[in-house]
Amino acid sequence: MNAKTVKRQNGFADLGRRIIKSSSFNIFIVLLVMCAIMYIVSEPFRSIDNVLSIARNFSAYAITGIGVSLVIISGGIDLSLGSVYGFAGVIACMAMADLGWAALPSVLIGMAAGGLFGLFNGILVIKAKLPPFIATLGTMSIARSLCYILTEGYPVTDVQERFLFLGQGYIAGIPTPIWMMIIFAVIFAIFMNQTVTGRRVYALGGNEEATRISGINVNKIKLIVYTLCSLLAGFSGIMTASRLGIGQPTSGIGFEMDAIAAVIIGGASLSGGVGTVTGTILGAAIMGVLRNALVLLSIKSHWQNLIIGFVIIIAVAADQLKKSSGK
């Protein structure tokens, strides 16, 4: 065995140790156990169609979760994302139905509308010095109210046929939303790990004062994360509008809690500085598998939220226990 082979083997061993030590690995094990149990007890769970359906259903949570994970890692919180999700979907559909716009510009204007709310959130946090909880609680109400004002409560129909591809289409046999989730996951994993701004988001969440003293423009970072968060929530809302073929003013009510839950299950800390894009995707997958399992196993609806609540607690507690035992 030459030195090169030994070095390579050590490299693999290091990588293996790093993967096992990462918080995402714990979450991955939880997901794996859930899938294994479902694989044994439910035959329909095993079908490719079902697996693709689960992934398609949780892709909206995952994409929004990526956005809110940036905010949470930076030490903030965004409660407005459910309303922004609905608002962006309504704007995109109205651009097509009322203004006759083509699908692509409608999607872009919807995303821009969502992004503007993020920018507004950022300004409220950095200029008006509002706590993120309060600022985004306010914009949550504003965005939802605008949905009702613009639509008068009616769903927006008459969307372009091409628009449906985003939510209902397939590329190489895989639903488009899954591709979107993968693309966003890769982009934001690189952003968070390989770019200076991404590393500064972690620094900001870890210790804002130290980050400020070290000369980093923390306001700029906050503005970026809130805008990106709303941009992604807006995109998810548009994707859901495309999947249903309508823009609903009620879309996304309570969605923020599910997206935040996915991020927390994925190992992020609400006190900031900790979290990964991979963990968020796994957290969203756990919630997706769980919801699917409850329907497949014909579990009475009354029990479903109770079970989801326990799984959230168990997943996060297991992660915390492992972290504390590793110290």
Place this chain on the structure above:
Amino acid sequence: MKKFLTLLLAVVMLAAVVSCSGPGTDAPAPAEETPAETPAEPEAPAAEEPAGEEPAAGDKKDEDITIVVIPQQLGNVVFLPAKEGAEDAGRDLGINVEWQAPVKADPTLQIEIIESLIERQVDGIAISCTHPDAMKDVLKRALDAGIAVSTYDADSPDSGRIFFCGTENYEAGVICGEHMVELYKDSTKDKIRVAQLEGIPGAFDITARMQGFADAIKGSNIEVVYTGACDDDVDKAVIVVEDYTRANGDSIDAWFMAGGWPYIVGPDAMPELKKWKEADPENRRVVTMDVFPSSKAHFDLKLVDVAVGQNFYNMGYLSVENLYKYIKGQEIAGEEKEGFPGKFISTGAEIVTQENYKEMIPDE
């Protein structure tokens, strides 16, 4: 910055107050009107006198009368035709009609709205109750304050309200169940297995429909094997129906949707249900509550067998019209039913089938 924010807040609040002042708020304040006006004794109020009160606005000018219509939830499309009906009635009668909707289906939010309306001394309230018992006390208080109160869509019979306007939810469920039995009358199968979809678990109106359905199929070979909840969320409704159909499509014969959430979207949003139904349209049946313009596309593809609509437009229109009549001391429509307090104004049930859907469902 602080000064700027304070100024901004003041401007926003002022603008909100000015822009939200609808016709109803132009009505004279209670303090101004009470001493000046003697409430007229209604000539022939057809319903029982609520809680010993008499209509307070009998001699008011029409343009000063305000009736508020309250749905269960803002953004629930089911109630939008009721809004149109109520507003049309308001225009026809020359009175003020307001639509006050809670942001979610929650009795406490409806109670808050009614308490505010008691303070405002509006003339009439028509409400779809999120829960009959939770609403009865506040509705009694409104009646005691001289406000004419009626219910539509979902009743609160013990509140003392003047009349209920709508289709009884239980009866609507029975109609769905009877149609399900009819659809399978020639079936040779020993058991017909039905999956059903509900909204928020325990919601009174939907539970009544499911009970009606269960009672109607009792004694037949039809059995409910699954109940999925969608929390009144269209997206969740689609996911639940799709997931269950994909997993258990071969072991169920029919779907009963206790509310029409899945039919607000187009057929392409539910490929699994479409595939399941098209695979054996004569033996796989779908019966649903509610009819929307968007239901037509599902009927076109023969994806729905029977839909039971509730004519919410008439609920809105007739509620306002009959509250107005009551306030004016005129006789209201409706019938007396044994064991049913007040009057029952039936808006009937629209039974939409493959044979009549083109005439029954308007184009979007």
